[in-house]
Amino acid sequence: MMKKLFQTFRSMRFGILLLVLIAALSVIGTAIPQGREISWYAQTYRDFHGLILMLKLHDVFHSWYFQLLLVLLGLNLTLCSLVRIRTVIKARGLETDLLLEQPITYPLDAARCTRVREKLLAMRCREEMAGDSVQVYRKYGFGRYGSFITHLSILLTLIFGAAALYLPKVTDQTCFPGEALNMEDGTQIRVESFRIEDGEGNLDFTSEISIRLPDGRESGVHEIKVNHPLSFGAWKVYQQTYSTAGSITVWNLETGLEDTFTLTDLVFLSLDHVNGLWYEALYPDMIRDPSGNVTLISNVSGSYPNPVYQVETASDGVYTPILAFPGDELQVGGLRFTFEDPVEYPGLRIKYTPKAASTLLVISFVLMIAGLYITFFCQPVLVRLDSEGYTVGGPKPEGMQIAIQGWLEETDRKEETL
Amino acid sequence: MMNALFFATLVAYFVATALQFSAIAFKKEGVGKSAWLMFLAAVIAHTVYIVVRGIMAKRIPLSNQFEFSTAFAWGVAVLLVLLHFRVKADWLNAIAMPMTFMILSYAALQPREITDLMPALRSRWFVFHIGSAVISYSAFVIAGCIGLRYILLNKKGREENSLKLRQMDWLSYRLVALGVLMLTVTILTGAIWAEEAWSAFWTWDPKEVWALITWIIYIVYLHLRLRGKKQGTAMAWYVVIAVPVVLFTFAGVNTLMSGLHSYG
Numbered sequence: 001m002m003k004k005l006f007q008t009f010r011s012m013r014f015g016i017l018l019l020v021l022i023a024a025l026s027v028i029g030t031a032i033p034q035g036r037e038i039s040w041y042a043q044t045y046r047d048f049h050g051l052i053l054m055l056k057l058h059d060v061f062h063s064w065y066f067q068l069l070l071v072l073l074g075l076n077l078t079l080c081s082l083v084r085i086r087t088v089i090k091a092r093g094l095e096t097d098l099l100l101e102q103p104i105t106y107p108l109d110a111a112r113c114t115r116v117r118e119k120l121l122a123m124r125c126r127e128e129m130a131g132d133s134v135q136v137y138r139k140y141g142f143g144r145y146g147s148f149i150t151h152l153s154i155l156l157t158l159i160f161g162a163a164a165l166y167l168p169k170v171t172d173q174t175c176f177p178g179e180a181l182n183m184e185d186g187t188q189i190r191v192e193s194f195r196i197e198d199g200e201g202n203l204d205f206t207s208e209i210s211i212r213l214p215d216g217r218e219s220g221v222h223e224i225k226v227n228h229p230l231s232f233g234a235w236k237v238y239q240q241t242y243s244t245a246g247s248i249t250v251w252n253l254e255t256g257l258e259d260t261f262t263l264t265d266l267v268f269l270s271l272d273h274v275n276g277l278w279y280e281a282l283y284p285d286m287i288r289d290p291s292g293n294v295t296l297i298s299n300v301s302g303s304y305p306n307p308v309y310q311v312e313t314a315s316d317g318v319y320t321p322i323l324a325f326p327g328d329e330l331q332v333g334g335l336r337f338t339f340e341d342p343v344e345y346p347g348l349r350i351k352y353t354p355k356a357a358s359t360l361l362v363i364s365f366v367l368m369i370a371g372l373y374i375t376f377f378c379q380p381v382l383v384r385l386d387s388e389g390y391t392v393g394g395p396k397p398e399g400m401q402i403a404i405q406g407w408l409e410e411t412d413r414k415e416e417t418l
Numbered sequence: 419m420m421n422a423l424f425f426a427t428l429v430a431y432f433v434a435t436a437l438q439f440s441a442i443a444f445k446k447e448g449v450g451k452s453a454w455l456m457f458l459a460a461v462i463a464h465t466v467y468i469v470v471r472g473i474m475a476k477r478i479p480l481s482n483q484f485e486f487s488t489a490f491a492w493g494v495a496v497l498l499v500l501l502h503f504r505v506k507a508d509w510l511n512a513i514a515m516p517m518t519f520m521i522l523s524y525a526a527l528q529p530r531e532i533t534d535l536m537p538a539l540r541s542r543w544f545v546f547h548i549g550s551a552v553i554s555y556s557a558f559v560i561a562g563c564i565g566l567r568y569i570l571l572n573k574k575g576r577e578e579n580s581l582k583l584r585q586m587d588w589l590s591y592r593l594v595a596l597g598v599l600m601l602t603v604t605i606l607t608g609a610i611w612a613e614e615a616w617s618a619f620w621t622w623d624p625k626e627v628w629a630l631i632t633w634i635i636y637i638v639y640l641h642l643r644l645r646g647k648k649q650g651t652a653m654a655w656y657v658v659i660a661v662p663v664v665l666f667t668f669a670g671v672n673t674l675m676s677g678l679h680s681y682g
Binding site for chain 1: 585
């Protein structure tokens with residue numbers, strides 16, 4: 001019973017079945033949009049939405065059955081790899097003996113045997129004597145390990161991929177230039193500056209940041225932008241999004257104290273909670289038609305070309321909406337408000353991840369590419385040749401058989417033409 | 419000027435295809451030779467177009483659907499030329515020539531203006547990721563073309579174990595192997611790039627998933643064919659039927675599904 005189960009789990013047929021099921025579920029996972037609100041499925045699929053939710057087809061890739069398939073594939077790969085390496089090592093020493101025991105599969109006359117020999121030597125095969133007038137030609141002996149390396153690397157990719165997917169802690173945070181984010185473990189991520197455009201007006205989205213670890217080590221100031229995160233210790237900081245905030249300097253006319261506020265949301269700036277200034281919004285640009293009507297523009301790509309503050313003064317119960325521009329000043333409720341240039345600030349994605357998981361994953365990627373290359377482009381060559389003909393052996397004889405027959409046919413054709 | 423060169427290339431591919439069909443229909447060897455020369459001229463014009471576009475854009479021209487389709491058609495054409503010189507695969511012309519023409523026709527339907535490389539695509543992985551995809555898709559398409567030729571020859575009564583068919587089957591297998599290797603490079607470099615850009619190696623984005631589906635389809639092919647257990651007509655049908663999946667991954671996903679790979 002156990003033996004049968006073992007044979008099933010390690011069989012190629014089982015592996016293929018798992019791959020086909022993974023592919024089929026993946027098709028469903030792209031046909032049905034994933035991870036939306038439940039109400040969206042109810043609206044879009046009406047009668048079928050219950051079935052979709054019950055079968056978790058709205059979140060296929062995180063469903064238990066999809067994960068189970070991946071685990072089973074991992075098991076299949078483990079058993080395949082173990083069996084494969086054992087077979088390969090066992091067969092390694094026996095292949096030549098087996099080849100020499102076999103009768104000649106392709107009888108040839110002496111002239112054609114010479115042609116085959118020349119071709120094999122031109123292919124840089126190693127020639128070895130294996131008895132009177134019997135030669136064995138070999139190449140790419142290491143090619144027999146290609147399949148094992150490939151399977152092992154896929155298994156490692158599954159393991160380290162899962163680690164790289166589930167171990168990191170990721171948070172998205174905004175931070176104004178000149179300020180710092182304090183992380184749970186005491187790490188400090190400081191944004192020195194941020195720019196949306198470079199000096200020539202091209203979109204750039206670059207932050208200058210530094211990381212200080214709890215043990216006092218510092219990264220120094222580095223630029224981050226899309227595709228160029230900063231990695232330091234177990235932290236990795238990405239330039240993710242950006243936004244623009246209003247900036248107003250408030251001067252207390254009585255005390256002479258002043259402070260500058262960076263504003264993103266609706267806020268009331270006041271001394272007595274009655275008289276003061278409501279900050280409502282900041283717009284990138286506006287259009288004023290000939291009759292003086294103003295249309296505020298809410299979307300631009302890049303820096304705000306002509307920022308407009310939408311505010312409202314509150315004075316003894318009288319509210320007056322006002323549009324203000326950087327440099328403008330207002331006085332209300334014992335305060336003077338100066339509208340400054342807006343502040344551009346980044347949205348950062350902060351990832352805390354053990355570096356080993358990512359490094360090992362990348363190593364398994366390299367191993368997979370090497371494994372596939374060796375499997376398909378360094379297939380072992382093992383040919384026995386004597387004065388009567390030749391036999392092709394080794395784990396993958398097909399390519400050599402076709403190649404030798406092709407050479408012979410080609411030379412025959414050439415001779416006929418001559 | 420660039421448009422003229424592009425359409426001249428497209429017309430040259432069409433003429434080469436038409437001549438190739440005429441050569442088969444009227445059994446004229448000379449016409450077949452003309453078709454091949456016309457095809458070579460088209461490949462040269464195509465290469466010049468891509469190089470000039472790259473110089474004008476000051477980057478590798480692979481950044482949008484038009485540029486990728488143009489490179490894909492070029493990849494198919496170059497593979498056909500390589501096979502012609504390496505294994506004298508003239509028998510492939512009648513299938514691969516129209517395929518090249520069709521892929522370039524799809525490119526002609528896309529916006530052709532040269533734009534700056536968007537910040538998201540400015541990465542050292544860009545060339546490896548997209549370049550390997552071009553080679554991979556081209557290899558799969560040519561493997562499919564060989565599969566189709568195999569089926570047609572087999573229908574004409576040629577035995578499955580004849581050397582010609584075995585060579586075709588083997589060539590198709592080798593191209594699938596090349597395609598799988600290159601698609602693996604595409605997926606893995608994409609994963610590393612995704613981690614640098616979006617913080618995660620894998621996000622189940624439709625393009626990623628369809629690349630994985632394509633990879634699985636061809637991995638299954640390689641396993642079925644392993645040690646010659648399944649060969650011949652069945653596998654020829656397999657590589658032919660797999661081509662629409664490749665084309666869907668290439669064009670269908672971008673057209674029908676929104677995701678992180680929607681770069682125009």
